[in-house]
Amino acid sequence: MDDEYEKLIRRMNPPRVVIDNETCKNASVIRVDSANKHGILLEVVQVLIDLNLIITKAYISSDGGWFMDVFNVTDQDGNKITDEEILDYIQKSLGSDACFISSMRRSVGVIPSTDHTSIELTGSDRPGLLSEVSAVLTHLKCSVVNAEVWTHNTRAAAVMHVTDEETGCAITDPERLSKVKQLLCNVLKGSNKSREAKTVVSHGVTHTERRLHQMMFADRDYERIYNDGSDEAQRPNVNVVNWYDKDYSVVTIRSKDRPKLLFDTVCTLTDMQYVVFHANVDAEGPEAYQEYYIRHIDGSPVKSDAERQRVIQCLEAAIERRVSEGLKLELCTTDRVGLLSDVTRIFRENSLSVTRAEVTTRAGKAVNTFHVRDASGYPVDAKTIDSIREAIGQTILQVKGSPEEIKQIPQESPTRFLLVGLFRSR
Secondary structure (H helix, E strand, O other), X not given: OHHHHHHHHHHHOOOEEEEEOXXXXXXXXXXXXXXXXXXXXXXXXXXXXXXXOEEEEEEEEOOOOEEEEEXXXXXXXXXXXXXXXXXXXXXXXXXXXXXXXXOOOOEOOEOOOOOOEEEEEEEEOOOOHHHHHHHHHHHOOEEEEEEEEEEEOOEEEEEEEEEEOOOOOOOOOHHHHHHHHHHHHHHHHOOOOOOOOEEEEEOOOOOHHHHHHHHHHHOOOOOOOOOOOOOHHHOOEEEEEXXXXXXXXXXXXXXXXOOOHHHHHHHHHHHOOXXXXXXXXXXXXXXXXXEXXXXXXXXXXXXXXXXXXXXXXXXXXXXXXXXXXXXXXXXXXXXXOOHXXXXXXXXXXXXXXXXXXXXXXXXXXXXXXXXXXXXXXXXXXXXXXXXXXXXXXXXXXXXXXXXXXXXXXXXXXXXXXXXXXXXXXX
16 A cells, blocks of 8 residues: 555656756756655666766755755766757656666666676685686686676675676576585685675676675675774765754765765665755865765664764775775777686786776677786786786786876886787687
8 A cells, every 4th residue: 555655646746857957057957856755865866877977066855755856967077968868868767757767777878688697796805806706607607798896894795797608698507506606605705714705696687886885785894804093094084963953863974076976875875774854965176075964764863872883884885895996907808708717817816906896798899997906015016017918918908097006116027928919819
C-alpha cells in the first residue's frame, strides 16, 4: 500500500526539470522539483556525475514532502552545457518519464552491457595484487572487459566485468564460477588471516562507483589501523555539530576540490541511512565547501559522540578513496585476451604498486588508466618508467600527472626485459 501511495503522489506531482543557460554567466543552472523520497538526492547527483559534468554550486532543500535542487554545472572545460543530446538526456533521466531510475551510464553513448559476469572483490591491499588477480582470470580463460579498482587504508576493492574468452558472453557455468570465486578468494587472502577477503559473482547491472563505496564501507576501510598524526594535514576537514533548536545535525566539509566529490559524500551519507534536508555546496575555487543539515532515517540527529566520530571517519574515507595517489599512466591499444595481466605483471616486476585503476573496452580498443607508486614508498624512478614504456610501447603507454612524482637518477641503469616488443608484436 505504501508503494502504491508513493506512485500516486508521484503521478499527481511529477518531477519537473528546468535547465537555464541565461541566469548564470559561467554555468548552466539545473533545477529539479519533485515529491520527496529517501535517496533522491543521490540519484540526481549520480545522473549529472555520470555525464562527467562539474558541479560548481548546489542548493538543496527537501524539508517536508517536497524536494528542490538547484545545481550550477559546467562541462570538463568549464563551459555551459549546450550539447542537445546531453540536455535531452538530463530531461529524460530526471523528468516525469524517468521516475528517477538510477543512471547506469558513464558517459553519453556508453551503456554497460548485461552480457558479462560481474565480479566484486574486497581484501587486503598489497603490491602486485591486481597483477595476481588478472593472472588468475587469464588462466581461467576470463576476459576482463571493464574494471575499476580502489585502494584505501590498506584495503582494496574492485568491480570487474568479465566474459568467456571463447564466446565473448557472460560465464554461466556454476562449477566454473565456483572455481573463479575460490581461486580469487585465495589470492585476496594472501598471508593476511586477520581480515576477511570476499568475492561475489553476479550477472546484474550495477553502478560501479556506487558499489565500490558500499563495498569499502562494508569492509570498514574507514577504521584507521594507525594514527600517528603524520597525514593529518592531508586529510579533509570534516565537522559534525548538533543544531538542537531545529533538531538537525550540521555536517561541514572543507577539502581540496576534485571531480565527483559531491557524489562521494552524498553516497556515503545515503548508505549510512542519513537524510539530507538542506545543503549548500560551493566548489568554484580550489577548495570545496559542503554543508549538510541531516537526520538519521529514524528522524533523530546524531545521538552520541561515538556516532559523530563514525560519521566523520566515514566521510573522510569517502573523500580519500578516489584521491589519486602516485603517477598516472594511460594505456590505449587494441584489446586482446590477457592484456591487463601482461601490463600489471610488468608493473609488478618493476616494483610498482597500483593504487587505483580504471579499465574500459570500447569498440575493440582498451583504454586503461593506472595510478602507480613505488612499492617501497619512494618517488617512481624515471628509468623504471622508461623501461616499462619500452616494454609496452612508447606510443601505447603515456605518462600523465605531475613531473615531481618521478625521481631522476644520474647513473645509467637501464633494465631490459624479455617482454620488449610484446605488445607491438601481438
